[in-house]
Amino acid sequence: MFLGGFDRPVRVRGCDCHGCDQAGDFRAPKGRTQLTEYYWFCLAHVRDYNARWDYFAGLSAEAIEGHIRQATVWERPTWPLGDWQKREQQLRDSVEREFFGDGFAARPATPPMAAGEREALAVLELVPPVDFAAVKAQYRILVKRHHPDANGGSSAAGEKFKIINQAFATLRAVYGTDDA
Numbered sequence: 452m453f454l455g456g457f458d459r460p461v462r463v464r465g466c467d468c469h470g471c472d473q474a475g476d477f478r479a480p481k482g483r484t485q486l487t488e489y490y491w492f493c494l495a496h497v498r499d500y501n502a503r504w505d506y507f508a509g510l511s512a513e514a515i516e517g518h519i520r521q522a523t524v525w526e527r528p529t530w531p532l533g534d535w536q537k538r539e540q541q542l543r544d545s546v547e548r549e550f551f552g553d554g555f556a557a558r559p560a561t562p563p564m565a566a567g568e569r570e571a572l573a574v575l576e577l578v579p580p581v582d583f584a585a586v587k588a589q590y591r592i593l594v595k596r597h598h599p600d601a602n603g604g605s606s607a608a609g610e611k612f613k614i615i616n617q618a619f620a621t622l623r624a625v626y627g628t629d630d631a
């Protein structure tokens with residue numbers, strides 16, 4: 452949006468909210484870990500945006516701006532860490548949908564891990580992120596430890612051995628390459 456004559460154009464930042472033609476005078480960090488990246492909103496929309504964090508619910512525009520300047524406030528979780536991350540993800544998703552419209556180029560989301568992959572990693576006692584080399588190394592260790600021949604051919608060992616092999620097959624399909 453431009454205001455003023457051609458001789459002295461004044462650049463005015465527009466509200467980032469989809470379809471809003473107000474000036475974006477109020478900034479809001481894009482996320483708790485993105486304190487130097489901002490959305491810019493009009494007063495109504497920055498209130499709406501910030502209200503979603505609960506932390507800012509009911510505050511005046513001045514108070515909101517004051518809190519945002521004290522960036523440390525974003526480092527002080529009011530929920531357990533896991534809830535923070537979940538809530539932040541939900542907030543970003545809803546902001547991108549509702550504030551920016553369907554045409555907004557959403558950042559590429561990390562695809563959620565498939566249940567099978569998660570289980571297979573747990574069987575191999577691996578914690579993501581892992582690469583296929585790590586999967587193979589761990590598989591070799593567990594296969595040796597749980598091989599029925601190493602356990603007097605017990606059926607429990609045989610069952611565990613089978614589960615490990617299934618888990619490895621699952622992970623090879625996800626992480627592996629043809630020449631691996």
Ligand SMILES: [Zn+2]
Nearest residue numbers: 466471493496
């Ligand atoms: Zn707006």
